[in-house]
Amino acid sequence: MSEAGDAPAAPPAPRKRRVQGGLATADVVLSAHAGGNAALFPQILALHVPAGSLVADVTFGQGVFWREVPPGRYRLLASDLATGTDCRALPHADASLDALVLDPPYMEGLLRPKPETRGGLGSHAALRRYYDAGGGRAGPGGGRWHQAVLDLYLDAAREARRVLRDHGILIVKCQDEVSANRQELTHVQIVTGLAALGFYARDLFVLMRPNRPGIARLLRQVHARKNHSYFLVFQKVPAGQEVARYRSRGPVPPRAG
Numbered sequence: 001m002s003e004a005g006d007a008p009a010a011p012p013a014p015r016k017r018r019v020q021g022g023l024a025t026a027d028v029v030l031s032a033h034a035g036g037n038a039a040l041f042p043q044i045l046a047l048h049v050p051a052g053s054l055v056a057d058v059t060f061g062q063g064v065f066w067r068e069v070p071p072g073r074y075r076l077l078a079s080d081l082a083t084g085t086d087c088r089a090l091p092h093a094d095a096s097l098d099a100l101v102l103d104p105p106y107m108e109g110l111l112r113p114k115p116e117t118r119g120g121l122g123s124h125a126a127l128r129r130y131y132d133a134g135g136g137r138a139g140p141g142g143g144r145w146h147q148a149v150l151d152l153y154l155d156a157a158r159e160a161r162r163v164l165r166d167h168g169i170l171i172v173k174c175q176d177e178v179s180a181n182r183q184e185l186t187h188v189q190i191v192t193g194l195a196a197l198g199f200y201a202r203d204l205f206v207l208m209r210p211n212r213p214g215i216a217r218l219l220r221q222v223h224a225r226k227n228h229s230y231f232l233v234f235q236k237v238p239a240g241q242e243v244a245r246y247r248s249r250g251p252v253p254p255r256a257g
C-alpha cells in the first residue's frame, strides 16, 4: 500500500492476449486412406519431402508409387534388384541423399522352399532365390521365412542410414502377415528394429484395400484377414543423439547439388 505523499501505484499492465495462429480447415493429410499406393504416395511426399529433394527409390519396381507425382518435382534416383542394384549395397555416397523409399517383398509365402506350397513369382523371385540358397535365418519364434522378410528390411535400412544425410527421410512400405501360425506385426518389428539403428518414427499411414480380398480355400478363420498395409516415415537421427529424445521439426530443405 502507498503511504500519504507517494505517487499512486501504477495499475498492472494488461496481459497480452495470446493470438492463436493458423487457419481453420479440413484440408489436411490424413493417416488412414482407402485406395491404392499411387494416390497416397504423393501426399506422403508432399507432407514430408520438400520439392527439389534428391530421392532414391531403391525398390522402384514398376514405378507405381511415382505415377501421380508431378514430373520434375523431385530429383529421383530409381533402382531395383531387377535392374542390377541391391538395396543392401547401394552405389550412392555416404550422407548424399535427402530421402529414400523402400518397398521390398513383404510376404513370407513367396519364400517357401517347396514349389507346391510357394506363392507367386514375379517381383519376389530374386528374394526367394537368395533365401532358398541359405540367406534366411531362423527367427526367435521359428518364423524362419518371416525373419527373412524382416532381415531384408533391416539390412536395407542399415544401408539407407549410410546414404541418407542427417535428418533425412526414409519411407518404408510394409504389411503385417500371419506366417507359420504366428501373427507377425511387421510394422511394429520394423519400427522397433529401425529405432535401434537410429531412426525416429515420424509418421505412419494406413492404406486399406478398397475391394474385399478373395479367399481360395477357407477351412477355419483364426485371424482377421488383412486388407491394409502401411507407409512408415522415418527420420535419420544424427549419430550421438538419442532416438527417444528426437522431435519432429518442419521438413528439411533439400541440399543444393
Ligand SMILES: C[S@@+](CC[C@H](N)C(=O)[O-])C[C@H]1O[C@@H](n2cnc3c(N)ncnc32)[C@H](O)[C@@H]1O
Pocket: 058, 059, 060, 061, 062, 063, 064, 065, 066, 079, 080, 081, 082, 085, 086, 087, 088, 103, 104, 105, 123, 124, 126, 127
Ligand atoms: C513390392 S515391389 C515394389 C513396387 C514398387 N514400389 C512400385 O511402385 O512399383 C518389390 C520390389 O523389390 C525388388 N527387390 C527385391 N529384392 C530386392 C533387393 N534386395 N534390392 C532391391 N530391390 C529388390 C523387386 O525386384 C520388386 O521390384
